[in-house]
Amino acid sequence: MRKGVAYDMGLWPLEVALLRRWRRRLWSGVRGPRVLELGSGTGLNFRYHPPGVSVTALDSDPDYLRHSAERSRGDGGDAPSLVRGSAEALPFPDSSFDDVVASFLLCSVEDRERVLEEAHRVLRSGGTLRLLEHCKPSGRMGDIFSRAAPWVSERFGDRIDNEPTPLLRAAGFEVRSVDTTAGRTLRLIVADKVPAAESKGMDSPPEKPS
Ligand SMILES: C[S@@+](CC[C@H](N)C(=O)[O-])C[C@H]1O[C@@H](n2cnc3c(N)ncnc32)[C@H](O)[C@@H]1O
Structure with a gap:
């Protein structure tokens, strides 16, 4: 069985029970217009990309990228640009995106x-990182x-x-903000790249269980 198919099948019960809802929330605040999805995997987030934004989806795994390319052709929406690369050495200039989004990436890298x-x-100054982890x-x-x-x-x-x-x-x-569910094991974290002069002495926001 192809790796991408096996990944999707393994995750399917959790997707239906919980993750689809949280993926939608992950993407609901994304305004772009220049958006980078890191560790895009088999493309399970693609259906939640907001219309009218330009998404670059990067992953290091060629099998997953191929699978995600097939998925995006079937989706019918604006297809993301797919890039094979490492999240540890991004092939993009400084300040080239308004939003960076990733799901289940930090647990893998x-x-x-x-x-x-x-x-x-x-990220540009004032840009936003959104993580589902x-x-x-x-x-x-x-x-x-x-x-x-x-x-x-x-x-x-x-x-x-x-x-x-x-x-x-x-x-x-x-x-x-940090929204949590499932005993804090699933978290949606929104973080901003603030200009250096404003970033001193920030406290943690309270976590919101859902
Ligand atoms: C657990 S999967 C999550 C995939 C997808 N975001 C999702 O929500 O289903 C982690 C993904 O990160 C990718 N990945 C792991 N290390 C990476 C790295 N250093 N650079 C880019 N992608 C990486 C893997 O290939 C895989 O597709």
Whole structure:
């Protein structure tokens, strides 16, 4: 079975039960007009791209990119430009996008700090990063996730102790909102690239469970 088909089939129950709703929310605030989707995978977000914006979708995996190209042809909307590349070394000039959007990327990449620095670099000042991520839950469950993380990461390449907010701040973003569900394991994070002079002394926004 092709890799992209296997990915979509494996995720399908969760898509129907939960993720479609959250993908729609992820994209609902995107105004563009220049939008970069990072780690676009098999193109499960494409149907939620808002009309009238120009989306560049980047992924490092050629099989997923091929699968997403077929999907975008079937969708009938504005097809995104597909780019094979690394989120750790984006092939775009500084300040070339108004929005950067990604779902389930930070749990997959090797170097999350570098990816966020790159997202910050290619965003214009005042631009927005929107992330949908599965994250480490709070409390005792979080401790269990932390202990199991190296084992899971080695076998499945997935980071279950993902905690993006401090990394976002370190990369120069101001976290505007964090919406959570499923015991805080699913989070929609919206963060802004603020001009340097305005970015001092920002506090964390409260998390909103949905
Ligand atoms: C868990 S999948 C998520 C795919 C899609 N965003 C979704 O929501 O279904 C992670 C994706 O990130 C891509 N990826 C992982 N590391 C990457 C990197 N360094 N640069 C670009 N894409 C990467 C993988 O190829 C894969 O398509």
